[in-house]
Amino acid sequence: xxxxxxxxxxxxxxxxxxxxxxxxxxxxxxxxxxxxxxxxxxxxxxxxxxxxxxxxxxxxxxxxxxxxxxxxxxxxxxxxxxxxxxxxxxxxxxxxxxxxxxxxxxxxxxxxxxxxxxxxxxxxxxxxxxxxxxxxxxxxxxxxxxxxxxxxxxxxxxxxxxxxxxxxxxxxxxxxxxxxxxxxxxxxxxxxxxxxxxxxxxxxxxxxxxxxxxxxxxxxxxxxxxxxxxxxxxxxxxxxxxxxxxxxxxxxxxxxxxxxxxxxxxxxxxxxxxxxxxxxxxxxxxxxxxxxxxxxxxxxxxxxxxxxxxxxxxxxxxxxxxxxxxxxxxxxxxxxxxxxxxxxxxxxxxxxxxxxxxxxxxxxxxxxxxxxxxx
Amino acid sequence: xxxxxxxxxxxxxxxxxxxxxxxxxxxxxxxxxxxxxxxxxxxxxxxxxxxx
Numbered sequence: 001x002x003x004x005x006x007x008x009x010x011x012x013x014x015x016x017x018x019x020x021x022x023x024x025x026x027x028x029x030x031x032x033x034x035x036x037x038x039x040x041x042x043x044x045x046x047x048x049x050x051x052x053x054x055x056x057x058x059x060x061x062x063x064x065x066x067x068x069x070x071x072x073x074x075x076x077x078x079x080x081x082x083x084x085x086x087x088x089x090x091x092x093x094x095x096x097x098x099x100x101x102x103x104x105x106x107x108x109x110x111x112x113x114x115x116x117x118x119x120x121x122x123x124x125x126x127x128x129x130x131x132x133x134x135x136x137x138x139x140x141x142x143x144x145x146x147x148x149x150x151x152x153x154x155x156x157x158x159x160x161x162x163x164x165x166x167x168x169x170x171x172x173x174x175x176x177x178x179x180x181x182x183x184x185x186x187x188x189x190x191x192x193x194x195x196x197x198x199x200x201x202x203x204x205x206x207x208x209x210x211x212x213x214x215x216x217x218x219x220x221x222x223x224x225x226x227x228x229x230x231x232x233x234x235x236x237x238x239x240x241x242x243x244x245x246x247x248x249x250x251x252x253x254x255x256x257x258x259x260x261x262x263x264x265x266x267x268x269x270x271x272x273x274x275x276x277x278x279x280x281x282x283x284x285x286x287x288x289x290x291x292x293x294x295x296x297x298x299x300x301x302x303x304x305x306x307x308x309x310x311x312x313x314x315x316x317x318x319x320x321x322x323x324x325x326x327x328x329x330x331x332x333x334x335x336x337x338x339x340x341x342x343x344x345x346x347x348x349x350x351x352x353x354x355x356x357x358x359x360x361x362x363x364x365x366x367x368x369x370x371x372x373x374x375x
Numbered sequence: 376x377x378x379x380x381x382x383x384x385x386x387x388x389x390x391x392x393x394x395x396x397x398x399x400x401x402x403x404x405x406x407x408x409x410x411x412x413x414x415x416x417x418x419x420x421x422x423x424x425x426x427x
Contacts, residue, residue: 206414217402357407365399373394
């Protein structure tokens with residue numbers, strides 16, 4: 001008789017907590033519209049995998065459908081790379097070509113990755129785990145998943161949830177940090193923007209050159225940067241419009257759908273309900289704060305060397321994180337709130353697309369350097 | 376360079392993380408600096424060609 005009710009008798013309080021976590025994620029996706037395309041499938045996946053017997057994962061010795069997806073798309077890193085092809089097809093590097101100095105903000109705003117990694121080691125995490133936690137600061141879900149899967153697959157669930165949750169909370173996280181580090185006068189700085197055309201050959205050569213340079217500097221970053229730039233080359237070639245549209249729409253939607261629910265399936269109660277998860281959520285928030293601070297402070301440093309009239313609005317530095325295009329829009333709104341008519345959107349978007357490059361390169365650097373120090 | 380890596384291997388985790396931080400940030404700046412150079416050279420080359 002007990003077998004008949006096994007579904008009820010095998011539920012633990014940990015499973016119940018995970019249902020609650022799933023409901024919260026689904027609620028945030030629907031009510032608050034926080035990254036709904038990812039948080040909703042992640043939340044539902046978390047519920048599925050914690051239902052009695054977890055048959056979606058494994059049953060009677062056979063792999064369940066979510067385990068099949070996991071092994072086909074996460075364990076071998078195919079899903080994050082396919083997402084990158086789609087993201088590459090969506091990115092227009094035009095604003096960066098018109099103001100190339102912005103690229104350095106995409107480097108400075110990766111500070112959060114490294115600062116958080118150091119803090120994670122102080123909290124007792126191993127170097128590989130700390131690097132995986134730090135990479136939440138890439139503000140870039142696929143890079144976080146890619147690195148965590150290689151260095152600390154056991155932390156994939158909390159790291160993914162933290163990365164996507166905080167990406168959706170960028171409008172709440174960044175403004176107070178920016179205000180804290182800048183004066184009213186700095187936030188009112190105007191930036192000149194000259195409309196100019198970008199030669200088509202540059203748009204085509206850029207993704208190829210970027211891939212090759214990244215391949216020489218950090219060969220291990222090639223899957224990440226290569227898939228991103230492949231998508232961008234499809235977009236800019238001008239002869240593959242159907243493929244470009246397919247990458248931006250069908251591919252992005254299909255892989256996102258599978259990615260979310262599969263990540264959710266990694267959130268088994270015994271792995272997720274730990275003190276480590278709480279620490280990871282806290283450090284994820286810190287990573288975004290440090291990213292923002294790194295970008296803004298670097299912009300202020302750059303301003304020390306720029307002549308009057310050529311100074312950059314230091315809020316631009318905060319756009320160096322990879323949360324594209326949300327970060328650029330927030331900074332433009334803040335500039336407009338400070339002084340009506342202050343338009344800094346184009347340089348902000350230039351810094352924002354640089355953040356996409358910076359986060360992928362930073363991910364590659366972490367992947368290249370950490371194995372040199374620990375096996 | 377090998378000596379530095381060997382010293383870091385023998386060090387504690389936080390020191391190793393600081394080493395990765397230094398190497399990582401330098402690497403990101405240098406790599407993005409190379410991308411900057413491509414765009415800057417393209418701009419100059421394009422402008423000159425336009426002027427000719």
